[in-house]
Amino acid sequence: MSKRVNDLPRSRLLVNFKHKFMKNKQELIEELNTAFEGKTPEEPLKYLLPKYGKRIALASSLGLEDQVLTDMILKIDPSSRIFTIDTGRLFPETYSLIDRTNMRYDIKMEVYFPDHESVEKYVVRNGINAFYESIEKRKECCRTRKIQPLLRALSTLDVWICGLRQEQSVTRTGIRTVEWDEANSLIKVNPLAGWSEQDVWNYIKTKNVPYNKLHDKDYPSIGCQPCTRAVLSGEDVRAGRWWWENPEHKECGLHRRS
Numbered sequence: 645m646s647k648r649v650n651d652l653p654r655s656r657l658l659v660n661f662k663h664k665f666m667k668n669k670q671e672l673i674e675e676l677n678t679a680f681e682g683k684t685p686e687e688p689l690k691y692l693l694p695k696y697g698k699r700i701a702l703a704s705s706l707g708l709e710d711q712v713l714t715d716m717i718l719k720i721d722p723s724s725r726i727f728t729i730d731t732g733r734l735f736p737e738t739y740s741l742i743d744r745t746n747m748r749y750d751i752k753m754e755v756y757f758p759d760h761e762s763v764e765k766y767v768v769r770n771g772i773n774a775f776y777e778s779i780e781k782r783k784e785c786c787r788t789r790k791i792q793p794l795l796r797a798l799s800t801l802d803v804w805i806c807g808l809r810q811e812q813s814v815t816r817t818g819i820r821t822v823e824w825d826e827a828n829s830l831i832k833v834n835p836l837a838g839w840s841e842q843d844v845w846n847y848i849k850t851k852n853v854p855y856n857k858l859h860d861k862d863y864p865s866i867g868c869q870p871c872t873r874a875v876l877s878g879e880d881v882r883a884g885r886w887w888w889e890n891p892e893h894k895e896c897g898l899h900r901r902s
């Protein structure tokens with residue numbers, strides 16, 4: 645933390661934080677990024693979790709990074725909110741991971757589902773696997789099954805925590821620890837922004853964090869079952885996601901960047 649932030653009593657800090665945020669959000673984002681520079685990923689979590697209570701949550705895709713953050717967050721505050729989205733097309737191994745995570749930490753992860761009428765309309769109009777036919781149809785499926793339930797979850801928040809890392813893909817190299825998410829009018833926190841894949845695995849192994857068994861079968865990045873395949877040796881970690889598309893299109897819209 646910067647000296648300026650650290651010197652304030654906790655109650656004043658919160659008032660100051662909100663006031664400054666309303667006044668100049670970009671200035672505050674810069675100040676927080678400076679304060680957290682070179683710190684552990686737990687620092688932004690320890691700072692923000694008590695301030696936002698039920699208005700801050702981890703949006704978990706159940707990937708390795710999100711499992712690391714689940715462990716970190718629940719060790720700071722066992723009552724913290726963790727939510728995930730069940731698109732209806734997940735791997736059986738992913739559903740099993742939800743159960744194992746709940747049991748390990750004695751929690752009930754929040755699970756958001758898509759609106760059934762929207763899914764039915766999409767399927768009737770396009771077919772059950774239409775996402776293979778065009779980028780537009782793939783994005784519409786992601787919008788219906790992932791983004792709409794995500795927006796419903798985000799509407800309950802002021803801050804969302806994500807497991808994004810700069811190394812993950814060409815679309816994520818500019819990620820910072822704290823960002824202003826203009827599209828959703830929220831603070832977005834990426835505590836693992838600067839971590840390498842090795843850092844993530846080291847944490848998972850040393851803390852014995854539950855993870856998706858598919859990671860041991862050459863699935864470094866796991867999404868919906870029909871849109872994820874194993875990668876070959878030497879391939880990019882996200883090569884198995886929407887593998888039929890070009891790398892610059894490989895986002896589902898959850899993490900749009902301006």
Ligand code: SF4
Nearest residue numbers: 775785786789868871
């Ligand atoms: S990843 Fe595939 S199945 Fe899942 S929501 Fe997107 S297009 Fe649909």
